[in-house]
Amino acid sequence: MKIRTVLYLLLFISGIIVAQQNKNQSSKIEIKEAWIRVAAQGANTALFFEVVNNSDKPDTLLAAESELAEVVEVHETFKRENDMMGMRKVNFVVIPPRSTVKFKPRDLHVMLIKLKSDLKVGEKSEATLVFKNAGKLKAGAVVRDMQMMMNK
Secondary structure, eight states: HHHHHHHHHHHHHHHHHHHHHHHHHTTTEEEEEEEOOOOTSOOOOOOEEEEOOOOOOOOOEEEESSSSSSEEEEEEEEOOOOOOOEEEEEEEEETTTTEEEEETSSSSSSEEESSSSOBOOTOOEEEEHHHHHHHTEEEEEEEEEHHHHHOO
């Protein structure tokens, strides 16, 4: 009987330790400066932000979710032939330890494809970023004019 009690106690304690480690990892990933480019219903737009990894281990952005659009994908901008630019979906983005990765125009970004409604300057919205270790993190974003943000 004592062995069973000790085993239950050890199992309980190990569960608490694992939960605390997961909490510590998720709190070490921060989403900052999130904003969405203004756009009309049915159009495509993008979500931009910074991911700060304050931990000693890398994490990986696996996906993004939002109720704003029919399709939500993580994209990168790349140089094609003849100095033309293109965009393509990426399956993940590694966030190195003790670093910041910027999702910005003409670089990494989250595409919001086929918007369900207009996005007007000043409105606030939310997206969810899905990380391998940190799990799902909410990103509160403000709708802003692209030209204004490019001039910052």
